[in-house]
Amino acid sequence: MTTSTPAIEDARGQGTGSWLRDNRTLLLLLPTLGLFLAFLLFPYLNMIVMSFRNPSTSQVFAPGYTVFNYFDAIFDEDLYYLEILWDTMVFGVGTTFLCLIIGYPVAYHLARTKSRFQNLLYAFVLSPLLVGVVVRCYGWIIILANQDGLINSTLRKYGIIESFIPLMYNTFGVGLGLVHIFLPFMILPLLGAIQSIDPALEEASQSLGASRTKTMIRVVFPLSLPGVQAGTVLVFVLTISSYVIPILLGGLNVMIMPTLVVQQLLDAMLWPFGAALAFILSVTGGLAVYFYLKFTSHFMKGIA
Amino acid sequence: MTAAVPRIRLGRVVYLGFITLVYVFLLMPLVIVVLASFNSGEFLTFPPEGFSLRWYVSFFDSESFMGSLFYSLKVAIVCTFFSTILGTTVALYVVRFSGRWREHLRLLILLPLLLPEILTAIALLFFYYNFDATMRALGLDMFVGLFRNSMVGLLIGHILITLPFVFLGISSSLYNFDMALEEAARSLGAGRFTTFRRVTLPIIKPGIIAGALLCFIISFDLFSISLLLKGIGVATLPIQLFDYVRWDYDPTAAAVATVSILITLMAIALTEKLVGLRSLRF
């Protein structure tokens, strides 16, 4: 009389004889893998191909291929496109730098604070991220608007100024918006990195005679470099590919690459040219990040 | 015998003052938007004019805004559903079964996070167009319009962007999972699927819930993807708001924005209640 045993694998790990049954865990992977291959990798390759297509005035692109999209972009007679590329990179670096110096103390405080508000403060840093970029920009519009914004109207009301201070539709407004939107993206990686630094190291430094400031500079900051690296790269990439903020806070006065690209795609319907511009932006940004990472890894001996 | 007195030093005051200013800076636009939405005047002044709900009335009266609100909710819910399922299954595979492909797969799945959203949107825009053209050329007219300017196409974009977040949350739960629990279940006679259902799933549930809620919030607020992939005549709430705000400062937009903030806050509060805010760390 045989008793039924629970379904356990053969001790020798033998399969059931069917490839599909043996590898049924692949079913977990295939839908997502398929999705990514078909709708992410392939479209990106397609986009590169698009940048080599002939532009057309009547439809989004014409038959045939060309490299002139790139030529026109780079060797334009006014260097218009290169100038915009440069402006975009400057915004990227500037925003990143400001986010770093503003965000670092906040991240350090949040990492080391023992106050019971710690969770609340963490929510304060996280919530703006989750609210959506259009809403946040709109908030700044209310505050900064040139004619009737909160700041201008209040200053005028109390007679501090006569006409208005231009706070929007210029570099200042866009820069402010960029720093505001991307600051949490700097704080969060820094927070993680600083939290992983053993507090005993700071105490050791103090016990050896270093003041708190010296300890920050000589011990904490170097050890937090992986987080600094992550945060700066993240903010930089986000800034140079940001469309909403410059459009809402800068209008047509502040022109950067993403705005230009979308213009080519939705307004001018010159898809190949738009694709070429997008590609130029990506490669430039990618190279900048690559060299930056190489440069900063030199300072990370002993930590990373 | 001296009692220890806490020293109040200038350096510390400056430090804490600076940090407070930064927090104020972070939250100010949100607070201002909410204030403006309740302000009776058309422009927010200091001090505010008065309390009024007229902008909310205007919002609920507006067909376009209400339409876009429901559309956004619909898209977000469907996106969350698929993203969570796909994210969970692939996380399980990558953490447990992927062997030497693990890091490659991880990189692939995290790609939408690493690549700028606008580029992904553009790539999909081109792809959908070319897909239609190819379908037409092949005579498969029934597939034309399947992705381009359709909700399906939009959803795919949303799913691609949100999936990495779900994946990160669940794979971190799985990394920390003590396999001894499953082995104990198996030793007691539970088969693979039962073990998964009764032991693994309940334990990683917080990770799944956190991932799903994050997914919802992100999808609801997505802009660039929705801008390029949306159908003609429909709009998600962020797009509708964007269009309105570009040309008009009417605080109806503030009411819309406040409702948007409210939805997000409710989702965050729900996450905190169910699984704790720390699960959102990635």
Place this chain on the structure above:
Amino acid sequence: MTKLTINGLVKRFGDVVAVDAIHLEIDDHELVSLLGPSGCGKTTTLRCIAGFETPTAGNILFDANDVVGLDPEKRNIGMVFQNYALFPHMTVHQNLAFGLEMRGVAKTTMDERIAKVLETVQLRGLGDRYPNQLSGGQQQRVALGRALVIEPNVLLLDEPLANLDAKLREEMRFFIRHLQKRVGITTVYVTHDQAEAMVISDRIVVMFDGHIHQIGGPKDIYSRPVSREVADFIGLSNFIAARVAGKDGDGGYVLDSPLGQLRCDYADSLDDGQAVTIMVRPEAIRLEPAKPAAGTSNAIPGTVLERFFLGNIQGYRVTCEDDVMLQVQAEPWTEFSVGDSLWCVFDVERTWIIRD
């Protein structure tokens, strides 16, 4: 060279009193251990001396100066942390140089001093290594060197050997002791390992629940523990409840206990009828198969419950009258079996009284 004085030190964390009004004086050149179980307040006390905790009340004097309220970096202390806290992004040399840089020492002098210290801690030639390239024992010595190279007033060590394996820990005890004697620096050493405290210290401060129970040399603490906790924490003990029956002729006391009448030498005065606890160490008890000569003190009959061999001793557990169990450590060649009846004999001089 610094004398360290602690007066009425109190430290509260919310409702919890970690350190409850302790007084302690540590002389110049002395190595004093703070010994006790987790949570007894020893680490908190150390951190107050270092300046990482601010006392709720009391003062801490380095020679004549009260340092309470003074920043840690201004106290000129040398501290060795439990996990060493070596700066991972600096080489050994740079770690050692750090404190000297803070003091503005000239480079050539710095290099000389570092070379000397590397020699002292037996790490010559390893100056260019990074901490993660060193073994645990080597890292520990770098931590020591870093604290010593600055020639501080006071040396503070927080369970520095806790992360080393047993053999290394034993060697390092002697190493630290000799080093401290050579350099002659006032040292406070926190540990929960009583063997470590006994090997290393000039005096031991035994702490429980924020209070000091006893301060004394290793022998004092061991042979004449002032409380049951101290007796229990250091080595093994046998406790017998008893009442004072009266003085005996030789300056000791006679006591009534469930195990019979016992005699004990004790200097302080006790009242008749006072309830006390008699303590006798397992190694002080001799096991004899037959009843000893009449008048021998102290002798208790019993039965062997368990025996176990530990290499250098033969351990026994003996049940006696009134369900009292005595632990005995006998010489390795004794051969009593479970169930044997025998007599436990221990000298009056090695019997001790703990007041309840």
